[in-house]
Amino acid sequence: MTAASSSSPAARADFWAGVRAELPILLGVTPFGMIYGVLAVKAGLPAAAAQAMSSIVFAGSSQFMAVQLISTATPVVVIILSILVINLRHALYSASIAPYLHGLSRAWKVVLAYLLTDEAYAVAITLYQKKGVIPGSPWFLLGAGLALWTDWQLSTAVGIFLGAQIPAAWSLDFTLALTFIALVIPNLRDRPSTLAALSAGVTAVLAHGLPYKLGLLLAALVGILVGLWNERR
Numbered sequence: 001m002t003a004a005s006s007s008s009p010a011a012r013a014d015f016w017a018g019v020r021a022e023l024p025i026l027l028g029v030t031p032f033g034m035i036y037g038v039l040a041v042k043a044g045l046p047a048a049a050a051q052a053m054s055s056i057v058f059a060g061s062s063q064f065m066a067v068q069l070i071s072t073a074t075p076v077v078v079i080i081l082s083i084l085v086i087n088l089r090h091a092l093y094s095a096s097i098a099p100y101l102h103g104l105s106r107a108w109k110v111v112l113a114y115l116l117t118d119e120a121y122a123v124a125i126t127l128y129q130k131k132g133v134i135p136g137s138p139w140f141l142l143g144a145g146l147a148l149w150t151d152w153q154l155s156t157a158v159g160i161f162l163g164a165q166i167p168a169a170w171s172l173d174f175t176l177a178l179t180f181i182a183l184v185i186p187n188l189r190d191r192p193s194t195l196a197a198l199s200a201g202v203t204a205v206l207a208h209g210l211p212y213k214l215g216l217l218l219a220a221l222v223g224i225l226v227g228l229w230n231e232r233r
Helices: 009-042 047-056 060-071 076-086 089-101 106-115 118-131 137-165 174-187 191-206 211-232
Strands: none
Touching: 009 047, 009 060, 009 118, 009 137, 047 060, 047 137, 060 076, 076 211, 089 106, 089 118, 089 137, 106 137, 118 137, 191 211
C-alpha cells in the first residue's frame, strides 16, 4: 500500500473521517487529561515539564503512573521499568494493525507509531477490519491520532492551570485511584482480563510494603502473566 498524497480528495476524506470517528471518545478523554494536569502540579512537577510529558510521552496511563511515582521520590529506574511494563500493550497494537499499513515509508511509520494510542487504535482497527487494506487508510489513523493528541494537550493545559489555582491543602491523590478504576472496569469483558485485573490487584495489596513502589511493578507483571496464561487456555 502507498499513502495517497495529502492533496488528494481521498486522503483528505480519510483524514477527516478519522477525526470524526475520534470525537465521541474525546468526551471521555478530556476529563482525564485535566485530572493528569492537576495531579502533575500537585506532585511538584513544573508546569512546563507536566505539559512536555503530555507532548513527548503522550500515554495517559503511563503519565498517571509516573506522576504518582515521582511524588513519592521513586528512583528513575523503577519509574522507567513501570512505564515500560504498562506500555507493552502498544506492541500488541502495532502487531495487530501492521498488516493494514504495510508498505509505508519509515517517516509514516514513525508518525503513526507515535500517535498509536488506545483510542486511536480502537477506531482505526474497526475500520481496517471492516474494509481491509485500502488506499489512503493511513490518513484515517493520522486524523484520529491527531484529534486525540490535540485534545490531550489542551486538556492537560487546562488541568495544569486549575492545579495551580487549587490550594495545597486540598489533597487530590484519591482521584488517581478513581481514574484507574474508571479506566479498567469497563474493559473487563472476558475471563482473561478479569483474572488479570484481580491477580494484579491482590498482588499490589500483598506487596504494598516493598520499597520504591516495586509492588506496583510486580503487580503489573503478575497481571500480564495471568492474563496471557488464561488467554492461551
